Amino acid sequence: xxxxxxxxxLLAPLLALAGxxxxxxxxxxxxxxASPYPPSHPFSRAxxxxxxxxxxxSNGRLRIxxxxxxxxxxxxxxxxxxxxxxxxIALISPIYSRGGTHLLRTQTGFYKGAQSIxxxxxxYHCLARSEPEIGRELHGLKVLAAQGGLLPGIMxxxxxxxxxxxxxxxxxxxxxxxLSVLGSFGAxxxxxxxxxxxxxxxxxxxxxxVSSPDSYKALHLSEVTDYYFALEIPRGAYPAxxxxxxxxxxxxxxxxxxxxxxxPVWERAIADAIYTSLEAGLxxxxxxxxxxxxxxxxxxxxxxxxxxxxxxxxxxxxxxxIDGEAVFRRAQASLPGDDRVVCGGAA
Numbered sequence: 060x061x062x063x064x065x066x067x068x069l070l071a072p073l074l075a076l077a078g079x080x081x082x083x084x085x086x087x088x089x090x091x092x093a094s095p096y097p098p099s100h101p102f103s104r105a106x107x108x109x110x111x112x113x114x115x116x117s118n119g120r121l122r123i124x125x126x127x128x129x130x131x132x133x134x135x136x137x138x139x140x141x142x143x144x145x146x147x148i149a150l151i152s153p154i155y156s157r158g159g160t161h162l163l164r165t166q167t168g169f170y171k172g173a174q175s176i177x178x179x180x181x182x183y184h185c186l187a188r189s190e191p192e193i194g195r196e197l198h199g200l201k202v203l204a205a206q207g208g209l210l211p212g213i214m215x216x217x218x219x220x221x222x223x224x225x226x227x228x229x230x231x232x233x234x235x236x237x238l239s240v241l242g243s244f245g246a247x248x249x250x251x252x253x254x255x256x257x258x259x260x261x262x263x264x265x266x267x268x269v270s271s272p273d274s275y276k277a278l279h280l281s282e283v284t285d286y287y288f289a290l291e292i293p294r295g296a297y298p299a300x301x302x303x304x305x306x307x308x309x310x311x312x313x314x315x316x317x318x319x320x321x322x323p324v325w326e327r328a329i330a331d332a333i334y335t336s337l338e339a340g341l342x343x344x345x346x347x348x349x350x351x352x353x354x355x356x357x358x359x360x361x362x363x364x365x366x367x368x369x370x371x372x373x374x375x376x377x378x379x380x381i382d383g384e385a386v387f388r389r390a391q392a393s394l395p396g397d398d399r400v401v402c403g404g405a406a
Contacts, residue, residue: 088314089122090306093146095129095137095254101277101332102150103127106300108328109204109321116317123148134252141303142199148302153196154235155252161379162192162386167295168236168369169387171362172394176296176330179207183296185393185402192381197298201307203318204325207296209271209337214284214348216260216267221288221351223361229266232256237269237292240361240368257283273336276343287350290361300325 083089092110096103103125110123132140137151138160153163166186173179183205187193213220213231220226227245234250241248251259253274259265260283268280269292275281307315353361369387376383392404 083122087120087122088310089124090147090302091131092123092125093131093137093141093149094125094127095132095134095150095152095252097128098125101273101336102329105325105328105332106150108332109325112324113317113321116321117314121314121317129254134254138200138301141301144303144306147306148203148300150299151200151301152252152299153297155250160196161376162190162381162383163196163297164235165369165372165376165381165383166190166193166386166390167234167297168293168365168372169390170295170394171293171366171369172391172396172398173207173293173295173400174210174398176207176209176333178394178398178400179294179296180205180326180330181400181402182390182393183207183298185400186386186390187298189389189403190386192386197301199304200298200301201304202298202301204298204300204322204329205296206299206326206329206333208294208333209273210294211269211271211292212290213288213292214268214270214274214280215286215288216263216265216284218266219286219349219351220267222353223290223357225288230264232259232265232268234269234294236295236369236372237365239372240365241269243364243368244361253278256280260284271337271340272344273333273340275340275348277336277340281340281344281347284348287344287348288353289350290353291358292361293365299329 092106094103094106106125113121113123126146131146132149134152135155135157137149138153138156141149141151153160154167170179170182173182215229223244226241228247230247230249231241232251233241233248238248238250256265256268257278257280260268270280370384373383373387389403393400393402395401
């Protein structure tokens, strides 16, 4: 087991003891929730909505105690740490996981045509129901919420980007499904958790980041970027909040019922927080960030490469015994146009 996980496991009891200094009232169960984000982040505000909902639905008998800002769990090992009980519930990042989430990472590139968070979520849930491999990659976890997001563009520091050709030589943080795509345009894409992006941009280690405008405010990226290339980049949904299976099965049935029924509330709260943060992000970037629109030819050129590259990545999943092409075809058949999702492509 990696040293980081061992340290987290060793620290977890100490943190739990520190949080339990005051005895709980009789009949009250407290669950820890770990997030890498500070309490002011839009995701954290959505998490608070969910916590309040759980408390209300349980008449105060089920409480969630948050541990913010990555104090308890890491971003790249969150799934493994959660399986080992470092926290009861956590924000997970399968797209940054170091292994064992091949299809979860790959499928985020299959969403071209899903413009809204709602359609992204509908397609993810469709794939999760129909693809057993997704369940295998989530073994040991009970997913409590998935999330989608706003379509991103590219934020750049120091050098204006007006076309795809201007990306050449730039070191850009990007999600997994875009690494090869951006590389084909001469960029130097890297994968890293979003929580590390601000410092890497400030230091000049990164030249840019693929992100949506809500990040200008939520992650203060208007302080460290100068330009926004408004390329319309597809993005997918993925499981983002989960509980360890062992802890889940130790809950009483009524507690499991409340948490299971809370999933749509949590997913709605996350989507609402993202939409609200978009306005705040645009306002925060006004007067600081210059926006450049891609030409129609560049947008089409990007989409052609994006689809071709993600189909190749889907086929490459065969090395792990995954029929990624079948999942890709199923996802695209489920997106007939107009931001609609018809699960499985059947009317």
